[in-house]
Amino acid sequence: MTLHDAARKLLEEHKVQGVLGYRKGSLPFRTRPYLFRDPCEIEELVFNPFCGLNLARYLLFLPQGIERVAIVAKGCDGRACVALVRENRLRRENLLILGVPCPGMVDTRKLAEWEGLKEHEVTLRGGEIVIRGVAYPLASFLDASCRRCRYRSPLVYDILVEGGEVPSLPQEDTLRELRSLPEEKRWEFFRKELSRCIRCYACRNACPMCYCKECFAESHKPSFLHPSPTLRDNFVFHIGRAMHLAGRCVECGACERACPLGIPIATLFLAVSDTVREHFAFEAGVDVAAPAPFVTYREDDPNAFIR
Amino acid sequence: MNSPWEPKIVAFLCHWCSYAGADLAGVSRIQYPPNIRVVRVPCSGSVDPLYILKALREGADGVLVSGCHPGDCHYLSGNYFARRKFLVLHKLLDLLGLRDRVHFSWVSASEGQRFADVVKAVTEVVRSLGPNPLREGESTCDTP
Amino acid sequence: MRLSGNGVVATREAFLEWLSRGRTFVTETVARRFRLPFPSVPTPKAVLLPQHEALYRFFWARRTWNVHPLPPEGTPILLLAAPCEVKAVTDVLDAVFLGNAPQDPYYATRRKNLILGALGCTFFEATCFCTRVGGHPLSREGADFFALPLSSGVYFEGEGVSGRPLASSEKEELEALVADLEKTAPPPFPEKTPEYLYEAFGCDIWEDIAWGCLNCGACTFLCPTCFCFDLALEGRLRGAMIRTWDSCMFPKFTLHASSHNPRSHPMQRVRQRILHKFSYHPLRKGVFGCVGCGRCVALCPVNWDIREAVERVVSCAL
Incomplete structure (x- = not known):
């Protein structure tokens, strides 16, 4: 079944009150989230390589009267759904996951060099992206989280739509280059990037796993940081958030795509996810039943870093 | 004003082991560098990584977190949970190039000498790193 | 001129x-x-x-x-x-x-x-x-x-x-x-836009308009006209009074000391942003509080477009 047929059928048969999906935006290559409630609207539903937002974010802010909702989920949205169900933010029975295989999300900023590019001038063909008739490797247009993605199709789904061809992209270790730099160079990189942050909190608000009622960044009592975007306050915000997302980050990269300044902020979260995967054998949003890595421990956890 | 720079290190010490270890170092008159500022906490498991980040933000040049040896926690498993959090923070700060600003140790109540050694070692490492790089551009808060 | x-x-x-x-x-x-x-x-x-x-x-x-x-x-x-x-x-x-x-x-x-x-x-x-x-x-x-x-x-x-x-x-x-x-040139908004929007405060279209907005401060911080600021002390016995930008999109923007928040709902904050720029400011100062640079449209993480929002409210009020 195609995505449109599946979504329309769900609404027509009143299986769900809404379908959370993407719709064409007001600018070329941009899509926006939309809650489809009327089967007639479904023809406006799109799914293309420019749907970088994580829709699971919106599951926590559904309008009143929506009990059961279907969500168009690529691999990472699906992982976010699982993680939210695991954290008791959602009830699985109220959620219908419409899985779509994901080709990887193109970073629209990388298309800026082509002036006046129209949507029809860009097509995807296997592992390549064709822009005005010239083919480029798709991987160079994806951001770090997509280049290293392990789960392009949702692991947990109710309906898996057909038609979406997933190019078999090699899984890159996007942090390898950074890790190979000497210590001072790494700090130089992060010092520069963290200083650029204007603390608009777009990264946090785009994150499906950041749902705290009161964020530590805005808390006054206790106060952990000052609202001015200085290096040290940005440091506490981003590292603090990375710690909060340890074992919870679903590696979707929505934060990085949301950042209006293009700061590669997902780097921090991907690094934290790597640590959790490597040492605690845990991946967020993969298994509903696995215990969270920080509510459990092993006596033989790494100890060498402690004096 | 003109005295040479000395590192300031915030030490979060667990009440049951490391704080008592520090106490023992004191009553045993074991000398160690006066660069640490101790914050007593109930358990190393109660040290939120945000405390560590906040200490760095407020200008500490280094942070030391110390608790009971694995298996000795007064609350049975607090330090095991802490170890997991600290590992993630340690690896993350390592990526940022700030690994040696934050140190962790296990010091029991009977290890006065060990406590002094840990403080000595940490102070030397932090001293070799120089002042906290997060303090750049901070001038408005210093007394004239 | x-x-x-x-x-x-x-x-x-x-x-x-x-x-x-x-x-x-x-x-x-x-x-x-x-x-x-x-x-x-x-x-x-x-x-x-x-x-x-x-x-x-x-x-x-x-x-x-x-x-x-x-x-x-x-x-x-x-x-x-x-x-x-x-x-x-x-x-x-x-x-x-x-x-x-x-x-x-x-x-x-x-x-x-x-x-x-x-x-x-x-x-x-x-x-x-x-x-x-x-x-x-x-x-x-x-x-x-x-x-x-x-x-x-x-x-x-x-x-x-x-x-x-x-x-x-x-x-x-x-x-x-x-x-x-x-x-x-894109055609001007209707002449009476500030009045229409003022009347539309209680319109039930706002929930729908605001849906999708993440309530981040990207638009307001990147805006050349958004001027709201906050004063916050840094330090206790010594320190400074620091003025920082604030954003009407943030939940704490209007939080009272009593813990009451008159704009606790995201929709109210989105409405405030639109009405301040396109209704309150023009009604008081005679010019729109928006200059149409489009930075908020270009850099919004979810492509929430303020132009469409104003059009929709105007059409609702008409």
């Missing part, structure tokens, strides 16, 4: 040479469109009202509080901005910080030392909508000088740059540009 046509044409080199005499900056919009060898600032707002600045320093000594004001340095700065960004300064920021007594001394000092030049736009980007809110891509209103790149050099209105009068071919080029812009 549009182009007077009595400016001069200078060579690009002469123009750049003149610009390089002082501390010159360009806005990001200008930097993106024209490759100029100057450092860029996000918007003129970032110069006049920095995202964070210490207003005074304090410390407790000899059993009393010592307070030292920290007035801004009075260094003259030359800033080349797009006409919409110039309008943001003259129509909105000046009206807010200098329009009523007491004036903001920090802003006033910076403003006095700012030479603001407008660099005309030769086309509309997909996100541009200055003509919808009373602006024009070739407006020199409020700017200390106006420049426009032509094929043969730089058209310049103002003092400082010498050149030759416009040749007839250049006059034609200018006229063709004006005609071309006229054709592609």
Whole structure:
């Protein structure tokens, strides 16, 4: 079944009150989230390589009267759904996951060099992206989280739509280059990037796993940081958030795509996810039943870093 | 004003082991560098990584977190949970190039000498790193 | 006021040479469109009202509080901005910080030392909508000088740059540009938009409009006119009073000390942003609080488009 047929059928048969999906935006290559409630609207539903937002974010802010909702989920949205169900933010029975295989999300900023590019001038063909008739490797247009993605199709789904061809992209270790730099160079990189942050909190608000009622960044009592975007306050915000997302980050990269300044902020979260995967054998949003890595421990956890 | 720079290190010490270890170092008159500022906490498991980040933000040049040896926690498993959090923070700060600003140790109540050694070692490492790089551009808060 | 046509044409080199005499900056919009060898600032707002600045320093000594004001340095700065960004300064920021007594001394000092030049736009980007809110891509209103790149050099209105009068071919080029812009200009919002929006406060369309917005502060922080700020102390026994930008999109923006929050719901905050720019500000000051630069549209993480929102509310009120 195609995505449109599946979504329309769900609404027509009143299986769900809404379908959370993407719709064409007001600018070329941009899509926006939309809650489809009327089967007639479904023809406006799109799914293309420019749907970088994580829709699971919106599951926590559904309008009143929506009990059961279907969500168009690529691999990472699906992982976010699982993680939210695991954290008791959602009830699985109220959620219908419409899985779509994901080709990887193109970073629209990388298309800026082509002036006046129209949507029809860009097509995807296997592992390549064709822009005005010239083919480029798709991987160079994806951001770090997509280049290293392990789960392009949702692991947990109710309906898996057909038609979406997933190019078999090699899984890159996007942090390898950074890790190979000497210590001072790494700090130089992060010092520069963290200083650029204007603390608009777009990264946090785009994150499906950041749902705290009161964020530590805005808390006054206790106060952990000052609202001015200085290096040290940005440091506490981003590292603090990375710690909060340890074992919870679903590696979707929505934060990085949301950042209006293009700061590669997902780097921090991907690094934290790597640590959790490597040492605690845990991946967020993969298994509903696995215990969270920080509510459990092993006596033989790494100890060498402690004096 | 003109005295040479000395590192300031915030030490979060667990009440049951490391704080008592520090106490023992004191009553045993074991000398160690006066660069640490101790914050007593109930358990190393109660040290939120945000405390560590906040200490760095407020200008500490280094942070030391110390608790009971694995298996000795007064609350049975607090330090095991802490170890997991600290590992993630340690690896993350390592990526940022700030690994040696934050140190962790296990010091029991009977290890006065060990406590002094840990403080000595940490102070030397932090001293070799120089002042906290997060303090750049901070001038408005210093007394004239 | 549009182009007077009595400016001069200078060579690009002469123009750049003149610009390089002082501390010159360009806005990001200008930097993106024209490759100029100057450092860029996000918007003129970032110069006049920095995202964070210490207003005074304090410390407790000899059993009393010592307070030292920290007035801004009075260094003259030359800033080349797009006409919409110039309008943001003259129509909105000046009206807010200098329009009523007491004036903001920090802003006033910076403003006095700012030479603001407008660099005309030769086309509309997909996100541009200055003509919808009373602006024009070739407006020199409020700017200390106006420049426009032509094929043969730089058209310049103002003092400082010498050149030759416009040749007839250049006059034609200018006229063709004006005609071309006229054709592609987005049409203005209806005349009574502020009143319509004011009436639409209780409309039930707002929930629907606000849905999708993440309530982050990207739009307000990148906006050249958003001027809301917060004062926060840094330090206890010694420290500074720091003024930082604040955003009506943040839940704590209107949080009262009593813990009551009159705008606790995201929809209310989105409504506030639209109504402040398109209703309250114009009703009080006579001009829109939005200059149509389109930065919020271009950089919104979810492509939430303020133009569509205003259109929808207007159509709801009609």
